[in-house]
Amino acid sequence: xxxxxxxxxxxxxxxxxxxxxxxxxxxxxxxxxxxxxxxxxxxxxxxxxxxxxxxxxxxxxxxxxxxxxxxxxxxxxxxxxxxxxxxxxxxxxxxxxxxxxxxxxxxxxxxxxxxxxxxxxxxxx
Numbered sequence: 721x722x723x724x725x726x727x728x729x730x731x732x733x734x735x736x737x738x739x740x741x742x743x744x745x746x747x748x749x750x751x752x753x754x755x756x757x758x759x760x761x762x763x764x765x766x767x768x769x770x771x772x773x774x775x776x777x778x779x780x781x782x783x784x785x786x787x788x789x790x791x792x793x794x795x796x797x798x799x800x801x802x803x804x805x806x807x808x809x810x811x812x813x814x815x816x817x818x819x820x821x822x823x824x825x826x827x828x829x830x831x832x833x834x835x836x837x838x839x840x841x842x843x844x845x
Contacts, residue, residue: 721745721746722744722745722746722748722749722818722834723744723745723746723834723836724742724743724744724745724816724817724818724834724835724836725742725743725744725836725837726740726741726742726814726815726816726836726837726838726839727740727741727743727839728740728741728839729813729814729839729840729841730840730841730842731842731843731844732806732841732842732843732844733843733844733845734806734807734808734843734844734845735805735806736806736843737802737803737804737805737806738803738806738841739800739801739802739803740756740800740801740803740814740816740839740841741798741799741800741801742754742756742798742799742800742801742816742836743796743797743798744797744798744799744818745797746797749794749797750773750774750794750797751773752773752818752819752821753770753771753772753773753819753821753824753826754770754771754773754792754799754816754817754818754819755767755768755769755770755771755816755817755819755826755832756768756769756770756790756799756801756814756815756816756817757814757815757816757817757829757832758810758812758813758814758815758841759812759813759815759838760811760812761812763812765815765829766781767781767826767827767828768780768781768784768788768801768814769781769784769788769790769801770790770819770824770825770826771790771791771792771799771824772824774794775791775792775794777824778790779824779825781827783809784803784810787803787804787805787806788801788802788803788804789801789802789804790802799816801814801816803841806841806843807843808843808844808845809843810841810843811841811842811843812840812841813838813839813840813841814838814839814840814841815835815836815837815838816835816836817829817832817833817834817835817836818832818833818834818835819831819832820832820833
């Protein structure tokens with residue numbers, strides 16, 4: 721059973737930065753594309769970005785393109801979301817998910833089969 725765990729959330733003022741990590745258990749992390757999603761209060765979970773199994777390709781939503789960067793270290797079973805120039809609209813619970821496979825550009829939650837418990841990010845103006 722693969723488990724995912726996010727950490728690194730917190731509170732920051734607009735313009736600040738945060739670094740989220742997603743750590744996976746097991747030995748198959750490096751075989752799967754992965755993604756980050758977020759969910760604001762009262763809203764549906766939305767795609768933030770994804771990374772290929774080998775870290776060679778990334779894909780971001782328009783709302784975070786140029787501000788967020790996803791990377792991974794398969795030797796450490798870890799994926800990182802570096803968030804810069806944060807704005808209040810970035811507030812929400814951030815989740816990492818394992819892509820079921822088929823396309824890196826998987827932006828729907830049903831395209832992911834395993835999720836972490838989430839970590840809260842709060843950006844104040």
